[in-house]
Structures are given as C-alpha cells and as structure tokens.
Amino acid sequence: MTDRIALTQVAVTTCHGVLKHEKVTPQRFFVDITIECDLSRAGESDQLDRTISYADVAQDAVRIMTQPPVDLIETLAEQMAAAVLARPAAEAVEVTVHKPDAPAGVDFATGGLTGPSVSVRREQDRQVVIALGANLGDRLATLQSAVRSLERTPGLELVAVSGLFETTPVGGPPQPDYYNAVAVGRSRLAPWTLLERLHAIEAGRGRTREIRWGARTLDLDLIQVGDPAADTDLVLDTDELQLPHPRAAQRAFVLVPWLGADPLAVVRTTDGAEKVATLVAEMDCSDIQVGPAWSPL
Known part of the structure; x- marks a missing residue:
C-alpha cells in the first residue's frame, strides 16, 4: 500500500x-x-x-x-x-x-x-478467518485456485487451511451441495481492503450476486478479524461489512472446518467470546461430511 x-x-x-x-x-x-x-x-x-x-x-x-x-x-x-x-x-x-x-x-x-x-x-498484524465455499462447476479445482490466490495476496499470510467438507446448503433456493473450508491467516490489511481482495478473487472465478444465498462458483466470507480471546477482534457494523460475520457462530459449515484449521479457535457471539470447539459440540453437524483429501498449502 x-x-x-x-x-x-x-x-x-x-x-x-x-x-x-x-x-x-x-x-x-x-x-x-x-x-x-x-x-x-x-x-x-x-x-x-x-x-x-x-x-x-x-x-x-x-x-x-x-x-x-x-x-x-x-x-x-x-x-x-x-x-x-x-x-x-x-x-x-x-x-x-x-x-x-x-x-x-x-x-x-x-x-x-x-x-x-x-x-x-x-x-498491523491481525489474525483473520476466511470461509471458502463452492457448489458450482469443479468445486475442488476452484477452491484450490482460490487458496493459491489468497497466498499471493499482498498483506495476507495464510497460516492454516482446513480439510474439505461437503455440506448441505442452508437457506436459499434448491441447489447442489457445497465444498467448504476455512483459512486462518495474519494480515496487515484494513478489513474492507481485505474484503475487496476477496471479492476480486470471487469475480475471477465467475461469481455473480444475482440471488441471495443462491448457488455460486466461489464464496469467500471474511468471518473474523482479530482475536476475541485477547479482546483484539474488530467489531464493525456497516452497510459494506459486519464483523464478526453475523451468522458464523450458528453455522456448522463454518465452525467445523474452522475448528479443523485452528483447534483453539474462539469466536465472538452475542454472549461474548466462545470456543469454537464448544459450539461445535453443542450443534447438529449431521449435514456435514468429510470431503475429498486435499493439500492446499
């Protein structure tokens, strides 16, 4: 910059x-x-x-x-x-x-x-959590390509990427199942600048935003910036960006792979900072299956 x-x-x-x-x-x-x-x-x-x-x-x-x-x-x-x-x-x-x-x-x-x-x-050196998903086209190839693009993003360093999980869509019209993963990294970028980089990677894989919660070739969500365990996470509520992601703590397809990438992960909820492992243990994860093996990093 x-x-x-x-x-x-x-x-x-x-x-x-x-x-x-x-x-x-x-x-x-x-x-x-x-x-x-x-x-x-x-x-x-x-x-x-x-x-x-x-x-x-x-x-x-x-x-x-x-x-x-x-x-x-x-x-x-x-x-x-x-x-x-x-x-x-x-x-x-x-x-x-x-x-x-x-x-x-x-x-x-x-x-x-x-x-x-x-x-x-x-x-700046903040922890960032990015959720990845795809349910159109060659899902595995798209997600592998997305991780490579994240690795090449100036100001972002990936630390860990979860395994793949195949999940049933939540909300929206009928659509194919997803492959989901979570990447954990460190970033010097302002959160909205990082979000712009994520949107550019999505667009490069043919992502369109015509139907809310509709099928997509690639979905990259900025879940959290900073660490709630250390009270350093950013809490934002604007038209362009909400942090932490407002529905992440209720979504098994985010929390399960996140836990795989970071077993000590903590997310901020309306009740305060919660261990992701605790939330996963308390929720129904029957719609989530282990996906194909991959080595994104």
Whole structure:
C-alpha cells in the first residue's frame, strides 16, 4: 500500500528523560507520524469515516507526550505507534520522536530538528478467518485456485487451511451441495481492503450476486478479524461489512472446518467470546461430511 497520511513536527513542550531534572524541567519535543492506509474509499466518497482523522492522531500524540514523565523517547514512539494501529484502517505506521535539547554532553547545530531522535516502524498484524465455499462447476479445482490466490495476496499470510467438507446448503433456493473450508491467516490489511481482495478473487472465478444465498462458483466470507480471546477482534457494523460475520457462530459449515484449521479457535457471539470447539459440540453437524483429501498449502 502506497497511500499515506503524514503529520510532521507535532510540537510539544513537556518532561521526559532519564535524568532527574528532565522529569521536572520541560523541554521541546517534536513528533512525525506517517500512516500507511488505503485512501481510495475516502477519495471516492469524500467521507471522513472512510479515512483516518489526522486531527485525532495528533490529539493522541499530544496526550501520550504529556503523560507523566518516562525515561525513554523509545517508549513514547512505541505508545504512539500502538495508538495508530488500534485504528482499523491503519496498515502500518512510522513514528519519529525528536528531542533537540537532549542533554547528551555534546553540542548539536542550532536551529531545526538537530539532536537525538528515534524512529520506529510497526505493521498491523491481525489474525483473520476466511470461509471458502463452492457448489458450482469443479468445486475442488476452484477452491484450490482460490487458496493459491489468497497466498499471493499482498498483506495476507495464510497460516492454516482446513480439510474439505461437503455440506448441505442452508437457506436459499434448491441447489447442489457445497465444498467448504476455512483459512486462518495474519494480515496487515484494513478489513474492507481485505474484503475487496476477496471479492476480486470471487469475480475471477465467475461469481455473480444475482440471488441471495443462491448457488455460486466461489464464496469467500471474511468471518473474523482479530482475536476475541485477547479482546483484539474488530467489531464493525456497516452497510459494506459486519464483523464478526453475523451468522458464523450458528453455522456448522463454518465452525467445523474452522475448528479443523485452528483447534483453539474462539469466536465472538452475542454472549461474548466462545470456543469454537464448544459450539461445535453443542450443534447438529449431521449435514456435514468429510470431503475429498486435499493439500492446499
């Protein structure tokens, strides 16, 4: 991703440093923040909620800089990077903290941002869960091809893919049985950017969206982003994306393969974080059969 939001020389006079007098005598600090994110949605819609507010980022930087004194500007840089990456749209961030008046025992040139500084770059790294399904055409070949496309998606790393399961369709008009699987990975992408990548892979396999819950050559659903067990999962409810997937916790054809890909999987439900293994043990899985063997990774 090459889109960026940059804040340069956010100026704060405050107290930070190892030495005793630095904790009580204010000095100058300057902060640079560069955020990598997908700005296409904001550019096309002219809507603030489809980007990252640089005003909010600047306020966070000032809040962190004016906290009770810490010893290291490295600590401040890490905290600001973490605050930026807490935003769903942020894919990576670089933070530089300048301390031009640092008592280093040597002379620095006067004026400008001379003197010590530290820079950190951190990338988003969230767990993602993707459900795969197909019930038209050569289902096995389509799903194998889809996994290969997921592997080639920049910003997405697959960790595990379940075995195949053959399942009876749930809802919709009469249609053939599905092959279903679940892929678990790590991603730096914003959730709606990842969803766009999934839709592009579907379209490349002839997916159409004419009938809701109708038969399809390929279905890729973004089930969950983040880890409910660590309370790091994203909860979104917009016209384009709901997270976690609103029906995933009730669908055996999602949970059974998910459990195969990740025996410790946890999903967020209306009752809170639940182990997928517990949900599977409590539901009727009679319409799910083990499918043909495959080695997608």
